[in-house]
Amino acid sequence: MTSPLKIHQNLFRLYEHYVSEPDSKKDVYGYWLFILGYLIAAAGVFAFVVGYAGDTGSYVLIRISGVTAAAGLSVCLFGLVLMLPVRRRGIQASVVGLAIALAGVVFFAAVYPHDWRGHGADWSVEVIAVYSLGIGIIGGVTALVPIVTGQRGMFVEEEGQTEDPPILTGDALEGAQFAVFRDEDGDWKWHVLHLEALAGTTDSAVTRPEATEGIERVKSQISSAGLMELTTSAFRLYEDRDGTWQWTLARDDGSVVGTCAREFDHRDDAEGSVSFLKDRGPDADVIEIDGAAFTYTQERDQWYWQLIDDDRTPLASSDDGHRTQEQAEEAAREFAERFERARVLDVERVGVELYERDGGWTWRVVDDEDEVVATADGEFDSRRDAEAAVEALLPGLESASITVAGEPGYELYQVGDRWQFRLVDGTERVVARSPDESDEFGRTERQAERFAEHARTADVVEIDDAEYEVYPADDGAQFTYDESDELPATVDDPEVTADGGVVVDDEAEAGPDWNWRLVTEDRDVVAASNEPHPDADAAAEAIERVREQASEADLIEFENAAFQVYEADSGEWRWRLIDEDGNVLADSGEEHTSRGEAAEAMMTLKEQAPDAELLEIETAAFELFVNEDDEWGWRLIDEGGKLVAEDPSTHPTREAARAAMNRLLEHLESNVRTMNEAIFQTYAAEDWHWRFVLPNGETVAVDGEEHPTRDDLVERLDDVREAATSGQQYTIGDVTVQLYGPDDWRFRLLDRDREPIADSAVSYATRDEVRSVVEGMAGHATDAPIFTIEDAVVRLENGTGWSWSLVDRERSVIGASVDTAYDKDELLSTVETVRQLAPLAGRVDFDVASFELVVDEDERWHWRLIDEDGRAVATGSETYDSTAAAREALEDVRELIEAASILEIDSVSFELHAAEDEDGWVWQLVDEYGTTMAESTRLYETRTGAREAMNDVKAHAPDGWITFTD
Structure with a gap:
């Protein structure tokens, strides 16, 4: 960044190079303000002209261009005033005029266009008057320069010095003159001349006015300057311009050896620092650090x-x-x-620490600030067991589902390679489960969905021993049927099947097909229809037909094919050949008037199938048969040979098939129930339970807990329905994150069986806050370091910047x-x-005081004195090429410190010194701040000669004339 001093120097040098030598600062700044105002005004006019030429004129453009041009004109005129030889009063009047003019510009910007020239309050006259007043004042000062406001005005006395110096006119025999000249860098310096140059400045001024100011300061103070003769080294104690006290250590020739390392608010503190250096410096050791x-x-x-x-x-x-x-x-x-x-411990977001507790090992989750986020519930026998548990936990945590306690949910989980679900209600009870395990996730998911879809409207049913269920043949999860609905239209004379079914025209509008089954309390299907029926009544009639046929049926057992002779519905007799599975292999193809005629025709074919048995059917019959897999079953056929019912399953032996048939006979007179909705079927073991059955007979859910009585079960079903309907579905793995509140929100980790793994160690104000923490923890789980602090770790921390700390297992730093x-x-x-x-x-033992050798950026060495707390007290002002040179110079510094006197500088003083490394004397003029204002330009052989030259400067410099030479 460019400093103000740099800008000041550049402005003066540009003016001197391209314009002329300035007489004062106001000449330079006046010129540059004139240029600046001109550019601003020109920019405003240019913007106005270009805007209208491009047909883009608008009130905004007029306001911007007007403000710019008017402000630029004001600054431009003020710059002209500064360039003219105007008196101070004239400049002050111009400043007032500039302020009024700029106020008029701001006034215009505020009221244009809404209150300008006939619009609104119309402040145009007032704005013009204010701006004109300001411009008039500036212009008036400019116009009155030759008469009143100028330094050489017609009616006022001339300002400034116009008389020649006495030494040039012969009125004085002796005199002095300040010669101001440029150095090799183009800066201004000066000499005091008394027949010869007696003194010169030690520094330079950037501009001639600054050089003049420095001369005037010397002239005003040199006559009152005292005299100090330095024959030894000395501490210069002085008060700086900002009111703080400092000191420097100077040789007897005036060259500065060292300075104080800090500033002091009080003189006594600075004097105490000098006393400390004099007391401890001569004997202080030199310390050097090798490595660390x-x-x-x-x-x-x-x-x-x-x-x-x-x-x-x-x-x-x-x-x-x-x-x-x-x-x-x-x-x-x-x-x-x-x-x-x-070990370096770098926890970016979360880490897991293994530690001992109560003789066992456990773990906890910590964040990047080393705050404990969660602690494990269990303990492990060894550290390796705890580590293995964490290693198994972290991969699952990354994809873990986030559930909320108090909100029902379906949890789909895997045991081995098989899938199950459970329903958890708002009280964290498992109220329902999948009835079995499945190899397919999709099947378990559909079971949960169907339970959720039908639980609210499902009836509560208890099966006493066994019942017939009449149900729609379509998937019960997608179809419900109201018995009050009318059946679809059919043909006029439908064909009735053997078990009561009706065959309808394919082109007629068809409703759902209905089936029936006989089920026990344990949902074992004893018997089932073998073909669909057009409505529930037809299916019920089929059940009645089965009852009639089964009650009169004989038992027929055959292992091979058999001939049957039966009476058809029309009263004619027929025969057929069936295999052991009941399939018709051959039929008579025609009707006979008597059984004997049918039998005679059948015997002709039997000669070609001698192993086939001969069955004569006069009533319905149960047939026990064996299939091609050597499995046994039963079927019920009526007297006409029609299949009425069949065993829904097969059995390994004939006895088992006969037992299954006997179960049908045992439950033949069971109640008939139409099942067009899913049901909660209650049943009792030692306690009461329920299973959820769809109309198609599929059990999709069972209870998650037992109930002491049926009434208790039914009462709790309302809660189950609510949970089933409102529960969301989650797929969980080895770990699940559960949020719980509601006042102070926390989280816990649950395993697959909902057993707690870990619990949060802190609470959070809102659910969103704890969810954010959990998501951040889960997102970085796979990268989380697993560590244990056996002795100590280096913990990295990132606050306002990166830092580290060495901590032990108790977190002591x-x-x-x-x-x-x-x-x-x-x-x-x-x-x-x-x-x-x-x-x-x-x-390194820092004694009360120690010297230290340090190197700067330029590879230069210097010394500094530090106290017992390692704080710098003094710093050397001279630098050296090497440590050896610095150490050698330090020995001389010790002697200077020991011999140095203390000088308090409270006013401008002349100092008389013996010249360094030469035989002779020099002098310096030092101000009250310890700054050298002037010094002798030559070496004097004797002390007296230097003193006389110094007195000459002191006597004649205050009246010296200032001349400038290039």
């Missing part, structure tokens, strides 16, 4: 250690104080030993970084540096 070292300081009766490198850059420090220095030293040694072995790093890589580099240097670090 531990230093020790005492603050408020507590000792602290610090690790520094050879540049005295702090690398680490103690966090806690110690009662004695010996304890601090022991803590530093312990830090070095433990840091060398410590053993040591920490002093400064922060820009990024993690820089911090890791610092950690490795400490790891290498700490074990080798020696001890």
Whole structure:
């Protein structure tokens, strides 16, 4: 960034180069204000002309261009005033005029266009009057320069000095003159001339006016300057311009050797610093740090250690104080030993710590600020077991479902390779489960969906022993049927099947097909229809037909094919050949008037199938048969040979098939129930339970808990219905995250069986806040480091910057970084540096005072004196090429400190010195701030000669004339 001083210098040099030598600062600034105002005004006019030429004129354009042009004109005229030889009163009047003119510009910007020239309040006259007044004042000052406001006005006395100096006119025999000239850099310097140059400045001025100001300051103070003769080194004690006290150490020739390292608010503090240097400096040791070292300081009766490198850059420090220095030293040694072995712990978002508790091992989750987020509920026999549990947990945590306690939900989970679901209500009870395990996730998902869809309207049914269920043949999960609905239209004379079914025209409008089944309390299907029926009544009639046929049926057992002779519905007799599965292999093809005629025709074919049995059917019959898989079953056929009912399953033996047939006979007279909705079927074991059955007979859910009585079960079904209907579906793995509240929100980790794994260690104000924490933890779970603190770890931290701390397992800070790093890589580099240097670090004892040799950016060495707390007291002003040269020079500094006197500078003074490395004397003029204002231009052989030259300057300089030469 360009400093104001740099801008000031550039403006003056440009003016001198392209215009002329300025007589004062106002000439330069007036010129540049004139140029600036001209450019601003021209920009305003240009914007106005271009805007209208491009047909883009608008009120906004007029306001901007008007403000710019008017402000530029005001600044331009004010610049002209500064360039003219105007008196101070004239400049002040111009400043007032400029302020009024700019106020008029602001006035115009505020009222245009809404209150301008006939619009609104119309402030146009007032605005013009204010602006004109300001411009008039500036222009008036400019016009009256030759008469009133100029330095050489017609009616006023001339300002400034016009008389020639006495030495030039012969009125004085002696005199002095200030000769102002440029140095090789183009800056201004001056000499005091008394037949010869007696004195010169030690610094330079950028501009001639600044050089003039410096001369005037010397002229005003030189006559009152005192005289101090320095025969030895001295401490110059002075008050700076900002009111603070400082000191410098100077040789007897006036050259500065050292300065104080800080400023003091009071004189006594600065004098105390000088006394400390005089007392301790001559005998202070020189300290050097090889690589790194531990230093020790005492603050408020507590000792602290610090690790520094050879540049005295702090690398680490103690966090806690110690009662004695010996304890601090022991803590530093312990830090070095433990840091060398410590693992770097970088927890970006979360990490898992393994630790011992009550004789066992457990774990906890910590965040990047080392705050405990969650703690495990269980304990493990060994650290490896705890680590294995965490290793199994973290991959599942990344994809874990997030549930909310108090909100019902379906949890779909896998046991081995098979899938199940459970329904959890708002009280965290498992109120329903899948009836079995499935190889397919989709099947379990559909079971949960169908349970959710039909639970609210499902009836509660109890089957006493067994019941016939009449149900729609379509999937009960997608179809419900009201018995009051009318059946679809059919043909006029439908064909009735053997078990009561009706055959309808395919082209007629068809409703759902109905079936029936006989089921026991355990949902074992004893018998089932073998073909659909057009409505529930037809299916019920088929059941009645089965009852009639089964009650009169004989038992027929055959293992091979058999001939049957039967009477058809028309009263004619027929025969057929059936295999052991009941399939018709051959038919008579014609009707016979008597059984004997049918039998005679059948015998003709039997000669070709001699192994076939001969069955004569006069009534309905049960047939026990074996299929091609050697499995046995039964079927019920009527007297006409029609299949009325069949075994819905097969059996390994004939006896088992006969037992199944007997079960049908046992439950033949069971109640008939139409099942067009899903049902909660209640049943009793030791306690009461329920299963959820769809109309198609599929059980999609069972209860999750037992009930002492049926009334208790029915009462709780309302809660089950509510949970089933409102529950959301989650797929869970080995771990699930559950949020719970509602006042202070927390989270816990649950395993597949809903057993707690871990619980949060802190609470959160809102559910969104805890969810955000959980999502962040889950998102970084796979990258989370698993660690244990056996001795200590180096923990990386990122606050306002990257830092580290060495902590033990109780989180006690053993040591920490002093400064922060820009990024993690820089911090890791610092950690490795400490790891290498700490074990080798020696001890540096800062005595009451010690000298230290340091190197600057230019590879130059200098000294500084530090106190027992490591704070700099004094700094050398001279630099050296090497440490050896600095150490050699330091020996001379010790002698200077010991011999130095203390001089308090409270006014401008002449100092008389013996010249350094030469035989002779020189003098300096030093102001009250310790700054050298002038010095002798030559070396005087004797002290008297230097003193006389100094007195000549003192006598004649105050009246000296200023001349400028290029």
